[in-house]
Amino acid sequence: MQLYNTLSADERAQLIDEAGKQRLTLSFYQYAKIEDPKKFRDELFIAWNALDALGRIYVANEGINAQMSIPAENVEAFRETLEAYNFMQGIRLNVAVDQDDHSFLKLTIKVRDKIVADGLNDATFDVTKKGIHLKAKEFNAILDDPNTIVVDFRNHYESEVGHFKNAITPDVETFRESLPIINEQLKEFKENKNLVMYCTGGIRCEKASAYYKHQGFKNVYQLEGGIINYAKQIQEEGLESKFIGKNFVFDNRLGERITDDIVSQCHQCGKPCDNHTNCANDGCHLLFIQCDECQALMENCCSTTCLETIHLPLAEQVKLRTGKDVGNKVFRKGKSENLRFKHSGELSDKPLAAVAPKKDIRQKVKVKKVLLAHATHYYVKAKVALFVLENHDLTVGDKILIAGPTTGNEELILEKMRVDGAEASIAKVGDKVTFEVPFRVRLSDKLYKILN
Incomplete structure (x- = not known):
């Protein structure tokens, strides 16, 4: 009986892309008396794993708290698994406004003392x-x-x-x-x-x-x-939104836009920005706001110290963080003396900028494609992207797609490329491939070959 994940996040992402089916990000909670949270947890894992449901869920004697990604075609079947329990019949599912097929890439259900760490004595x-x-x-x-x-x-x-x-x-x-x-x-x-x-x-x-x-x-x-x-x-x-800016969410999206107002700044340069980043240094993973320019310059790092660290040999990086508390990686609280433009407490209602109008970058491109690689680097001045091929060959003349949560879906014909530093017409798995692109490539982007 399978009660754990058997695929890595990257493997799951590839399967989702190859399936090409829409997924919905949603959340729900319910306070209820659960006598045996461990048994309840195992029942949910078996039922949801069969539906390709992914997410982060906490269960406790006091109830359930869940944030999930569900294949759209399985939503009704998923609701049936909830309504099999009396206390979840008619439960409200909060469906995200801003969808992303990669919002969750694993199914994690944990038994906790409480479904929210509130520090209260309920008695x-x-x-x-x-x-x-x-x-x-x-x-x-x-x-x-x-x-x-x-x-x-x-x-x-x-x-x-x-x-x-x-x-x-x-x-x-x-x-x-x-x-x-x-x-x-x-x-x-x-x-x-x-x-x-x-x-x-x-x-x-x-x-x-x-x-x-x-x-x-x-x-x-x-x-x-x-x-x-x-x-x-x-x-x-069609109501007026009294909420301004972006709603932070605890999944891979890190936020969904409610209005076009930008009310925060890049913590490194002060430019209007509301995109969160986790520091690329595995010994840090500080959560902070970083604009595209600083992200490219600092390679997703929060400080020059972390930038220097990620370029050290892996063994030396591990040695530096040995004995340090780096377990709470993904959402380590975003406060550091390095963040010069961080604001907390009393916040202004005055927008600093507006988001430029653009197409819906969350829209899935309905094309048959195969994942080739993840972006490794982007050379800003040269406008050149670097990928290390993970799957399949790449040939000059191929139609390719570069896709990511910020980049969107950008198609182009590969006119020329360099393979391991030399100009070539074909690249194999394991080769380092560089080529010019007319837009900024980010480390979250993926390279696909379009087959149809």
């Missing part, structure tokens, strides 16, 4: 006495009420790239830190103000609203389904 208050849920239209209306205080219950690296106008944005690194801070800040307004809260998908507010009602707040409200559901509703109903 000290009634978690069922929650705040009033508001849909997008109702949420917009209450934000216009001068008697309203709106609070962002996300972390500093989330609110920096996007937030609701006039929201309190605590300078915290964890959800549990924000609870006592907000309680102290708003202690004078418990009786006569509307305390309105929001988070990414709604789960943090479920318990926070009950906590604040227990603390004596009389009028407590929460955004139903969080920013994800809000974005969907304003799009479907």
